Amino acid sequence: MDQSLFTYDIIAEDPKTHARAGVLHTPHGDIETPIFMPVGTRATVKGVPWETVKGLGAQIVLSNTYHLAMRPGADLIDEMGGLHSFMNWHGPILTDSGGFQIFSHSDAVKLSDKGVRFIATDYDGSHVFWSPEDNMAIAQKLGSDICMQLDQCIGYPAERRDVQRAMDLSSRWAERCYKAHTRPDQALFGIVQGGMHLDLRIKSLERLEEMGDFPGYGIGGYSVGEDHETMFESLEPLAAEYMPKGKPRYLMGVGNPTTLVRGVACGIDMFDCVLPTRTGRMGTAFSSEGRLNFRNARFAHDGGPVDPQCTCPVCTGGYTRAHIRHMVTVKEMLGGILLSMHNIYYLLDLMRRARQAIIDGAYSEFVNDWMNSPAAKDY
Amino acid sequence: MDQSLFTYDIIAEDPKTHARAGVLHTPHGDIETPIFMPVGTRATVKGVPWETVKGLGAQIVLSNTYHLAMRPGADLIDEMGGLHSFMNWHGPILTDSGGFQIFSHSDAVKLSDKGVRFIATDYDGSHVFWSPEDNMAIAQKLGSDICMQLDQCIGYPAERRDVQRAMDLSSRWAERCYKAHTRPDQALFGIVQGGMHLDLRIKSLERLEEMGDFPGYGIGGYSVGEDHETMFESLEPLAAEYMPKGKPRYLMGVGNPTTLVRGVACGIDMFDCVLPTRTGRMGTAFSSEGRLNFRNARFAHDGGPVDPQCTCPVCTGGYTRAHIRHMVTVKEMLGGILLSMHNIYYLLDLMRRARQAIIDGAYSEFVNDWMNSPAAKDY
Ligand SMILES: [Zn+2]
Ligand SMILES: [Zn+2]
Numbered sequence: 001m002d003q004s005l006f007t008y009d010i011i012a013e014d015p016k017t018h019a020r021a022g023v024l025h026t027p028h029g030d031i032e033t034p035i036f037m038p039v040g041t042r043a044t045v046k047g048v049p050w051e052t053v054k055g056l057g058a059q060i061v062l063s064n065t066y067h068l069a070m071r072p073g074a075d076l077i078d079e080m081g082g083l084h085s086f087m088n089w090h091g092p093i094l095t096d097s098g099g100f101q102i103f104s105h106s107d108a109v110k111l112s113d114k115g116v117r118f119i120a121t122d123y124d125g126s127h128v129f130w131s132p133e134d135n136m137a138i139a140q141k142l143g144s145d146i147c148m149q150l151d152q153c154i155g156y157p158a159e160r161r162d163v164q165r166a167m168d169l170s171s172r173w174a175e176r177c178y179k180a181h182t183r184p185d186q187a188l189f190g191i192v193q194g195g196m197h198l199d200l201r202i203k204s205l206e207r208l209e210e211m212g213d214f215p216g217y218g219i220g221g222y223s224v225g226e227d228h229e230t231m232f233e234s235l236e237p238l239a240a241e242y243m244p245k246g247k248p249r250y251l252m253g254v255g256n257p258t259t260l261v262r263g264v265a266c267g268i269d270m271f272d273c274v275l276p277t278r279t280g281r282m283g284t285a286f287s288s289e290g291r292l293n294f295r296n297a298r299f300a301h302d303g304g305p306v307d308p309q310c311t312c313p314v315c316t317g318g319y320t321r322a323h324i325r326h327m328v329t330v331k332e333m334l335g336g337i338l339l340s341m342h343n344i345y346y347l348l349d350l351m352r353r354a355r356q357a358i359i360d361g362a363y364s365e366f367v368n369d370w371m372n373s374p375a376a377k378d379y
Numbered sequence: 380m381d382q383s384l385f386t387y388d389i390i391a392e393d394p395k396t397h398a399r400a401g402v403l404h405t406p407h408g409d410i411e412t413p414i415f416m417p418v419g420t421r422a423t424v425k426g427v428p429w430e431t432v433k434g435l436g437a438q439i440v441l442s443n444t445y446h447l448a449m450r451p452g453a454d455l456i457d458e459m460g461g462l463h464s465f466m467n468w469h470g471p472i473l474t475d476s477g478g479f480q481i482f483s484h485s486d487a488v489k490l491s492d493k494g495v496r497f498i499a500t501d502y503d504g505s506h507v508f509w510s511p512e513d514n515m516a517i518a519q520k521l522g523s524d525i526c527m528q529l530d531q532c533i534g535y536p537a538e539r540r541d542v543q544r545a546m547d548l549s550s551r552w553a554e555r556c557y558k559a560h561t562r563p564d565q566a567l568f569g570i571v572q573g574g575m576h577l578d579l580r581i582k583s584l585e586r587l588e589e590m591g592d593f594p595g596y597g598i599g600g601y602s603v604g605e606d607h608e609t610m611f612e613s614l615e616p617l618a619a620e621y622m623p624k625g626k627p628r629y630l631m632g633v634g635n636p637t638t639l640v641r642g643v644a645c646g647i648d649m650f651d652c653v654l655p656t657r658t659g660r661m662g663t664a665f666s667s668e669g670r671l672n673f674r675n676a677r678f679a680h681d682g683g684p685v686d687p688q689c690t691c692p693v694c695t696g697g698y699t700r701a702h703i704r705h706m707v708t709v710k711e712m713l714g715g716i717l718l719s720m721h722n723i724y725y726l727l728d729l730m731r732r733a734r735q736a737i738i739d740g741a742y743s744e745f746v747n748d749w750m751n752s753p754a755a756k757d758y
Binding site: 042043047050051067076080081086087301317318320322327332333335337338 | 422425429451464467682699708711714717
């Protein structure tokens with residue numbers, strides 16, 4: 001099908017790494033890559049109004065199909081003019097397939113070629129069946145700019161046999177999603193699976209390339225329990241040597257700052273993760289000094305900003321570590337909200353600076369500086 | 380003592396009601412009265428950054444001495460440069476005495492002329508004793524622009540004998556607070572007590588006027604269980620006929636929109652209440668149609684704003700009733716935060732419009748229009 005609205009222009013390639021800077025065009029605006037995508041799970045970034053999300057520099061946000069399909073339902077969102085209108089974010093939106101949430105939020109999951117059957121334990125306990133076609137129907141009702149194929153994401157460690165089976169199923173579902181998806185103002189990304197096995201990853205990718213012309217590719221099944229080196233062992237060659245150059249590459253569910261920095265060096269363009277908001281709500285901040293836990297008493301008398309090197313609205317807006325620690329310890333939600341804002345900005349700004357370094361042809365220095373800085377010490 | 384930094388200028392008086400429009404000068408800025416003061420109980424308006432509070436039009440905010448004294452403690456706030464600096468609100472601040480919270484949040488309260496002894500059940504269960512002098516020492520460490528005397532607030536219904544005893548104790552404490560308070564950049568307001576008995580209220584006021592020159596007066600002990608007519612029966616003559624004209628009058632803990640409208644007609648200048656944020660978090664909005672409960676299914680498909688007549692950032696910012704209902708029902712905190720913002724704005728805007736009506740000499744028409752509008756129907 002025609003997905004010509006979703007062209008991807010590479011504007012710079014780093015000479016010493018595989019990093020690239022690009023622009024992904026979507027119907028709701030252009031996205032400068034590499035990019036981090038804040039997550040608005042249930043049609044809201046937890047506690048942060050959209051105007052603020054935009055002010056932090058977000059260019060595209062993610063929302064979760066499983067949760068939206070359960071509440072308020074894809075039909076209602078469709079009736080309200082689609083997800084942009086419903087959730088009041090008028091820039092680009094990416095929706096996942098919901099597959100990952102099914103495995104983590106529901107019970108009695110049964111997989112077959114036909115699709116996935118599960119019980120929505122988180123919600124009303126109803127029995128739900130999604131075929132790949134059902135899943136695409138939901139995605140098209142939501143009307144996000146980018147949707148993802150239905151896939152099976154497998155944990156780590158896992159038997160190669162099971163990884164292969166999940167990859168095979170994901171391939172067959174990819175084909176059915178590809179055929180069922182008809183909305184020209186929405187891009188459908190295929191997802192490369194295959195666990196930590198490079199050969200399975202390559203096979204998965206080849207099948208996606210054979211079955212059609214996806215405007216972009218997700219890389220799923222990482223950050224599922226493996227350590228960083230194990231991930232990069234297969235991710236690095238996959239992204240750097242095998243994935244098609246002219247298409248955006250989205251490493252799904254990864255939000256550790258150092259992983260972003262290293263991932264960009266492998267040629268990854270897009271990231272998403274709940275880490276900045278989830279850790280923020282727990283009282284933790286990314287910082288140039290490494291992660292800071294505001295439950296720590298050492299911040300009680302500290303009149304400085306969360307991170308003296310940060311230029312976010314929280315750090316430049318007069319909020320002190322002492323005040324934020326106070327709010328975190330007395331469970332005042334504003335503490336977690338301000339840290340969420342700081343953390344989102346931190347990753348957005350990290351990717352902005354990475355992009356500039358790529359454009360300057362100095363990304364390998366950027367990576368070296370980062371890896372030798374205290375910011376990387378808790379990696 | 381010298382409290383000349385806190386002059387109050389009356390700039391207009393309504394010809395047919397007792398309403399007045401004024402300007403209260405404080406070291407952190409002027410306050411245009413009548414005014415509603417949003418509450419930031421524990422150094423934060425729940426879930427709303429200060430820049431947003433300011434953007435809603437807040438000119439002065441309230442914070443709670445009991446909670447601040449428990450966590451993080453007055454000494455720490457003093458060390459961090461005082462409450463303005465600590466909580467990052469640089470406009471005027473009013474702090475209550477903490478007396479009201481002691482009665483509602485602690486255990487084993489024992490009152491005597493010496494002071495109040497209580498167990499901080501909400502916090503670490505420690506035994507605390509506050510004399511009026513201790514209370515003033517805390518207030519002066521916090522460094523709010525306006526602090527309140529320590530008083531005893533009694534519920535309703537109550538025996539006249541008990542009301543009188545609480546009023547007598549409050550009078551004696553007022554005198555000790557007045558003597559102990561020395562900070563010239565902080566105003567100390569006396570508090571008129573006396574329950575629903577006008578003669579006791581007048582007695583309480585007379586004693587305050589005899590003991591010194593308070594720059595303003597709180598009116599405590601209303602909205603403690605009585606119905607509206609019972610309150611206005613003594614409040615109206617107290618404010619309209621007995622309270623000194625040239626001093627601001629602050630009706631404590633009252634935030635119902637209709638009570639604000641009627642209170643202004645009696646000559647009240649200042650109000651505070653947690654109602655806009657507390658009801659907001661529960662999914663309820665003030666509106667030109669009366670109170671709206673967003674748990675109600677009728678909003679599920681409603682693409683309109685919270686209140687079509689409202690000009691707040693939420694109602695004019697693209698958030699729909701359907702989206703807010705969704706967030707309220709799935710317990711996403713942004714729903715309650717947006718409704719808190721709307722509700723705060725609603726009361727601030729109501730007082731702005733009331734002030735203009737007073738300046739225009741048309742406040743009695745304003746009250747009539749209000750009382751005949753659907754906004755007043757749930758009063
Ligand atoms: Zn910051
Ligand atoms: Zn509004």
